[in-house]
Amino acid sequence: MSISHHLTDETLLRYAAGTLPAGPALVVATHLESCAKCRARLLAFEAVGGALLDALPPERMEPDALARLMARIDAQEAPAPETAPRRMPDFPGDIRLPAALSACEIGPWKWAGPGVRMSRVTVPGGGESGAVLLRIGAGRRLPEHGHGALELTQVIYGSFSDIYGRYGPGDVSETDEDVDHQPVVDASGECICLAALEGQMLFKGFLGRLAQPFVRF
Amino acid sequence: MTSASAENNALGPQALSRLVVVIATDRDRQAFTWLYRHYAPRLKSYFLRSGMAGNVAEELAQETMLQVWRKAALFDPAKAGAGTWIFTIARNLRVDYLRHDRIRPSGDGEMPEDEADDAPNGEALLITSEREERLRTALQTLSSEQEAIVRLSFFGDKPHMQIAQELGIPLGTVKSRVRLALAKLRAALDGDK
Ligand SMILES: [Zn+2]
Numbered sequence: 217m218s219i220s221h222h223l224t225d226e227t228l229l230r231y232a233a234g235t236l237p238a239g240p241a242l243v244v245a246t247h248l249e250s251c252a253k254c255r256a257r258l259l260a261f262e263a264v265g266g267a268l269l270d271a272l273p274p275e276r277m278e279p280d281a282l283a284r285l286m287a288r289i290d291a292q293e294a295p296a297p298e299t300a301p302r303r304m305p306d307f308p309g310d311i312r313l314p315a316a317l318s319a320c321e322i323g324p325w326k327w328a329g330p331g332v333r334m335s336r337v338t339v340p341g342g343g344e345s346g347a348v349l350l351r352i353g354a355g356r357r358l359p360e361h362g363h364g365a366l367e368l369t370q371v372i373y374g375s376f377s378d379i380y381g382r383y384g385p386g387d388v389s390e391t392d393e394d395v396d397h398q399p400v401v402d403a404s405g406e407c408i409c410l411a412a413l414e415g416q417m418l419f420k421g422f423l424g425r426l427a428q429p430f431v432r433f
Numbered sequence: 434m435t436s437a438s439a440e441n442n443a444l445g446p447q448a449l450s451r452l453v454v455v456i457a458t459d460r461d462r463q464a465f466t467w468l469y470r471h472y473a474p475r476l477k478s479y480f481l482r483s484g485m486a487g488n489v490a491e492e493l494a495q496e497t498m499l500q501v502w503r504k505a506a507l508f509d510p511a512k513a514g515a516g517t518w519i520f521t522i523a524r525n526l527r528v529d530y531l532r533h534d535r536i537r538p539s540g541d542g543e544m545p546e547d548e549a550d551d552a553p554n555g556e557a558l559l560i561t562s563e564r565e566e567r568l569r570t571a572l573q574t575l576s577s578e579q580e581a582i583v584r585l586s587f588f589g590d591k592p593h594m595q596i597a598q599e600l601g602i603p604l605g606t607v608k609s610r611v612r613l614a615l616a617k618l619r620a621a622l623d624g625d626k
Binding site for chain 2: 229230260
């Protein structure tokens with residue numbers, strides 16, 4: 217898979233630090249699955265975290281803390297049971313769902329305007345911050361996301377194009393409130409992507425608009 | 434343990450990575466004790482700085498070290514140093530804790546990892562520790578403003594917008610400081626390519 221659109225340093229840093237909301241973090245994890253280049257860059261930022269950790273002033277642990285931990289190790293606690301099996305919407309052909317989504321609850325495809333279907337992706341414990349799978353017909357415009365501080369869209373199948381170029385499987389589009397990029401699905405076929413916004417109000421707005429009969433194209 | 438033993442503990446990054454390898458291969462409790470004395474107090478410090486209460490920070494530090502024991506075989510010294518690997522475990526626990534407001538039993542929440550290609554060896558360990566050493570040096574060359582923002586990005590739970598408000602500087606300035614700092618750090622790590 218040749219990937220030409222990647223995540224920004226800033227977003228990778230926030231992912232490395234663990235401070236991205238659940239929805240955007242899910243899109244980032246999906247991109248990382250398919251992109252060795254971004255995985256290598258992430259490792260660099262995680263190494264920053266490691267360096268900062270090593271340099272922190274030690275805080276005193278409770279006197280018996282190590283002994284209690286050793287007792288837990290001796291007790292050989294059983295590993296936690298696996299999470300409940302996911303539900304997945306009906307996918308065309310043999311599209312594999314990204315592994316990053318395996319712990320998420322994935323809703324059924326819902327009509328969200330002409331040529332657009334949407335499935336809500338809920339991250340366990342993610343609260344209001346989730347993502348959506350979008351399935352959009354050839355030549356259709358992607359629904360307007362609204363204007364979030366951060367908007368991430370990972371292509372899973374098919375392709376779309378905007379002013380920055382063409383996005384195929386594995387590519388990620390990262391934009392913010394300053395960008396009006398108007399992505400359109402390529403004529404060759406339908407496109408499935410995973411999208412998330414930062415900010416729950418904006419995300420609600422996104423879903424709200426999608427649920428309306430007159431999605432703006 | 435006594436605080437004196439923690440402070441006298443002057444293990445370098447390579448020695449710490451070797452301890453994790455020994456824990457993985459031999460289930461060596463003495464190695465784990467040394468590693469614990471170095472990292473548990475720093476992990477507590479990390480969780481406290483992330484805004485956790487003292488008892489939560491202590492518990493999360495314990496949980497991180499328990500996962501270090503259990504997952505030691507997943508540590509790939511060719512990929513990252515011990516500090517980096519342990520940081521990612523702590524970060525995942527912090528994310529989990531904030532999402533669930535509780536600690537999940539260890540063993541789940543695992544991100545997909547790249548498979549280790551080869552058995553751990555001394556050479557890989559040396560290359561990784563040299564690369565990470567360059568990064569540590571680069572961290573020290575950041576301006577104090579750049580360093581402060583990188584630190585806040587890791588230990589705070591704040592978007593850059595909020596960091597900008599707290600420091601009383603425009604968002605654009607925060608973003609450009611982050612970009613400059615990251616470019617410097619990345620250049621230090623990419624030096625071996
Ligand atoms: Zn990438």
